[in-house]
Amino acid sequence: GIQVEQSPPDLILQEGANSTLRCNFSDSVNNLQWFHQNPWGQLINLFYIPSGTKQNGRLSATTVATERYSLLYISSSQTTDSGVYFCAGPHSGNTPLVFGKGTRLSVIA
């Protein structure tokens, strides 16, 4: 099956700093989703981004489907951004999401 690799595995940021998280896929994906899992375990859907670039406030994401990767940008980080960020993608439209191992982000004041 498809393999999803995320980097870095862990990241510590000073509040206000910017960061880039990366997601690589071993094969083409039909679409791609980015999630933030908060300390209570809730998965917050950040982006559904099969290709191109999207922005939502301080977050933006870019997927280059032909090169099998996606990037998540966090600008002006806040302590509430702490948690685990997952990317996930299905191999085709009717297969389930396969998750990467996540990037554990800690933003310190």
Added chain:
Amino acid sequence: GAVVSQHPSWVICKSGTSVKIECRSLDFQATTMFWYRQFPKQSLMLMATSNEGSKATYEQGVEKDKFLINHASLTLSTLTVTSAHPEDSSFYICSARAQSGQPQHFGDGTRLSIL
């Protein structure tokens, strides 16, 4: 839109009992629902995929007789952990998708602790 409700949020029970977890799509019809399991500090691992009215498809290594999945309607799927044991303690998360090729939406998860 696209709200998925999962109940209960927490379950603590004795070893040997069975536990049922419900997953509902509140504002859309889900042709497919998925069940994932997440151990501490690990990623989400797919357990099974269920299509409404059909038998679930289980991932390799997941015991179908232990994890019973029912997807009787387009808005409800249930996962029953039968004869639960401490090693079944985990965080279980359901997900629903309206149509093939559309995003998956996730419930808030159920934290299961077996004593």
